[in-house]
Amino acid sequence: MNKKLWLWLLCCWMICCNLLAQDFESYLEDNAEILGDDDLSHLYDELLFLWENPIDLNHCKEEDLQELFMLTPQEKEALLDYLRRYRPLDTVAELLLVKGWTALSLQKVRAFVCVSEADKAEDRHHTPDxxxxxxxxxxxxxxxEGVRDSAxxxxxxxxxxxxxxxxxxxxxxxxxxxxxxxxxxxxxxxxxxxxxxxxxxxxxxxxxxxxxxxxxxxxxxxxxxxxxxxxxxxxxxxxxxxxxxxxxxxxxxxxxxxxxxxxxxxxxxxxxxxxxxxxxxxxxxxxxxxxxxxxxxxxxxxxxxxxxxxxxxxxxxxxxxxxxxxxxxxxxxxxxxxxxxxxxxxxxxxxxxxxxxxxxxxxxxxxxxxxxxxxxxxxxxxxxxxxxxxxxxxxxxxxxxxxxxxxxxxxxxxxxxxxxxxxxxxxxxxxxxxxxxxxxxxxxxx
The missing domain is CATH 2.40.160 (Porin)
Incomplete structure (x- = not known):
């Protein structure tokens, strides 16, 4: 029974990782046809950094939310207003309650945000990093040969x-x-x-x-x-x-x-x-x-x-x-x-x-x-x-x-x-x- 539980948790974790990777890749795909190679490379670097360093919604400031450049100005303002009123959050899924947000809005940021326990805010600053x-x-x-010069x-x-x-x-x-x-x-x-x-x-x-x-x-x-x-x-x-x-x-x-x-x-x-x-x-x-x-x-x-x-x-x-x-x-x-x-x-x-x-x-x-x-x-x-x-x-x-x-x-x-x-x-x-x-x-x- 214990082994089955671990297998079930592992499968859930792999599915979640796959969904987050799909969000990452879908945003790149949406911009691949309209961006040049250099701009696409910069976009990839910025998305990769956000993916590796997600923004903690329970402890972030207004300046931190500006990192979410995939959101429209209206979506950013609505998110900031929601966090001011209802923080701390329990799950990222609560963002569906943000005024004007849709499932697509959540999909755009799901891979780049996280929610930590609010009562650990002070301990975080004293933990050596x-x-x-x-x-x-x-x-x-x-x-x-491809397009390479024959000479x-x-x-x-x-x-x-x-x-x-x-x-x-x-x-x-x-x-x-x-x-x-x-x-x-x-x-x-x-x-x-x-x-x-x-x-x-x-x-x-x-x-x-x-x-x-x-x-x-x-x-x-x-x-x-x-x-x-x-x-x-x-x-x-x-x-x-x-x-x-x-x-x-x-x-x-x-x-x-x-x-x-x-x-x-x-x-x-x-x-x-x-x-x-x-x-x-x-x-x-x-x-x-x-x-x-x-x-x-x-x-x-x-x-x-x-x-x-x-x-x-x-x-x-x-x-x-x-x-x-x-x-x-x-x-x-x-x-x-x-x-x-x-x-x-x-x-x-x-x-x-x-x-x-x-x-x-x-x-x-x-x-x-x-x-x-x-x-x-x-x-x-x-x-x-x-x-x-x-x-x-x-x-x-x-x-x-x-x-x-x-x-x-x-x-x-x-x-x-x-x-x-x-x-x-x-x-x-x-x-x-x-x-x-x-x-x-x-x-x-x-």
């Missing part, structure tokens, strides 16, 4: 390593090494050390990271900020800085970033200051002391690729002050960037207004306002030439399975912001003026 190490190794061996006669073996360490939310560190086909060992390496939640310090990163300032007009991740496939992501209050430990050899910053509490206005709940500085070499098509484009695939198997490897310095610095009120938030953003060589794209009709030169700057004011199930936000920006850009978003959720979004973008054609978020990959915001409408209907659940 020595942290956890993790090592990953990946080997790839190409079978057949290539080098190794068809690629391998990479990742080493990570974490100690609750106070310390995280990670390092990675990657070698693609035909490359010498050590072609790419990166990593970071992250310290968080100590007195006025909310977050400190040394190493590789991505930064998100404003709502898309100034600073969204890194150079070529990817595409904003889902409008609701622009109104989500995501983390300003995200540590980066990926095999991707582009689309990140390398340097230092800090987020600290700041003096707040009398009418504000709190305020924060985010500051970062990055200096790194990037791959460019450099000729006669100017470069026409940036190489982002990270491949260095041929001599022509080696000549483009890390041949231009990129310096980036940014500052953000954010003030948060009860239903309203606003922020001021500033960005400065400099390249060691001038960026001069070959002139074409579509890129006649692209950035040209070796330095530039952007400034903006962004805001976000909530009223019941409606979220309204926007951003007004200037570049170093005085060119203006404006964006406004409206998001409403009239029903738990219906999500409506509208975004109006207006740019002066010469507005230059190479670090801004775009709708299409490798594009610039000056090419994307107009009205964007989207509707998300979830009528059938499976």
């Amino acid at each position: 020595i942290g956890a190490w993790q090592v990953k190794q990946k080997l790839n061996y190409r079978i057949g 290539y006669r080098g190794s068809i073996l690629s391998h990479s390593y990742q080493l990570s360490y974490r100690q609750h939310q106070h310390l995280r560190a990670a390092f990675c090494f990657d070698k693609d086909e035909g490359e010498v060992w050590g072609d790419h390496s990166g990593g970071y050390v992250e310290i968080g939640k100590y007195k006025a310090l909310q977050q400190l990163i040394l190493g590789d990271y991505r930064a998100y300032f404003g709502q898309g007009l100034v600073f969204s991740g890194a150079l070529f900020g990817g595409k904003s496939h889902a409008g609701t992501s622009l109104l989500n209050r995501n983390k300003v800085f995200r540590a980066q430990n990926s095999y991707a050899e582009s689309n990140y910053l390398r340097g230092i970033a800090a987020l600290v509490d700041a003096p707040a206005l009398p009418s504000a709940k709190k305020a924060s200051v985010a500051i970062c500085a990055a200096w790194q070499r990037i791959d460019c098509n450099l000729k006669d002391s100017v470069f026409s484009s940036i190489k982002t695939d990270g491949k260095h198997a041929y001599e022509k690729d080696m000549n483009k490897r890390k041949n231009v310095w990129q310096l980036t610095s940014a500052l953000r002050y954010e003030s948060m009120h009860e239903q309203f938030q606003w922020a001021v953003n500033g960005l400065f960037y400099h390249f060691s060589h001038a960026w001069m794209p070959e002139w074409q009709a579509y890129n006649s207004y692209y950035f040209r030169g070796n330095m530039g700057a952007n400034f903006s004011v962004d805001w976000r306002w909530r009223w019941k199930q409606c979220f309204l936000g926007g951003e007004y920006a200037l570049d170093h030439n005085g060119q203006k850009a404006f964006i406004m978003h409206l998001n409403t959720k009239p029903h738990g399975d219906v999500n409506l979004f509208a975004s109006l973008r207006r740019f002066q054609r010469a507005y230059q912001a190479p670090f801004a978020m775009t709708f299409s990959e490798k594009s610039m915001v000056s090419n994307e003026e107009g009205l964007f409408l989207s509707a998300d209907f979830r009528m059938l659940q499976h």
Whole structure:
């Protein structure tokens, strides 16, 4: 009888693990077709970290819930209101009682949250935590020619390593090494050390990271900020800085970033200051002391690729002050960037207004306002030439399975912001003026 009980418990545990893994995989599948390879890699890393470090709903703060970027702003606000009223929770299934939540809402976060016993909150802080190490190794061996250049006669073996360490939310560190086909060992390496939640310090990163300032007009991740496939992501209050430990050899910053509490206005709940500085070499098509484009695939198997490897310095610095009120938030953003060589794209009709030169700057004011199930936000920006850009978003959720979004973008054609978020990959915001409408209907659940 005892043996049967253990077998039954084991089967239940395996079924639960399988369901959580399916939630993880289904979220990746939903985004695989609309995200580029780099953005999908970043999404996987963020989901994996949340899966390995679930948020404790009985002890989390408002800032912790911002990690659940898969939720809409309305779902986050409803969850926060429910936790304030009814904490402590007994099971994660209680989230079905959150106003406006459906079974789909629970499915999106079930793998990334947990519920602990409320009376053990104090003991938790006195329990020594020595942290956890993790090592990953990946080997790839190409079978057949595929799309490989027929003249290539080098190794068809690629391998990479990742080493990570974490100690609750106070310390995280990670390092990675990657070698693609035909490359010498050590072609790419990166990593970071992250310290968080100590007195006025909310977050400190040394190493590789991505930064998100404003709502898309100034600073969204890194150079070529990817595409904003889902409008609701622009109104989500995501983390300003995200540590980066990926095999991707582009689309990140390398340097230092800090987020600290700041003096707040009398009418504000709190305020924060985010500051970062990055200096790194990037791959460019450099000729006669100017470069026409940036190489982002990270491949260095041929001599022509080696000549483009890390041949231009990129310096980036940014500052953000954010003030948060009860239903309203606003922020001021500033960005400065400099390249060691001038960026001069070959002139074409579509890129006649692209950035040209070796330095530039952007400034903006962004805001976000909530009223019941409606979220309204926007951003007004200037570049170093005085060119203006404006964006406004409206998001409403009239029903738990219906999500409506509208975004109006207006740019002066010469507005230059190479670090801004775009709708299409490798594009610039000056090419994307107009009205964007989207509707998300979830009528059938499976």
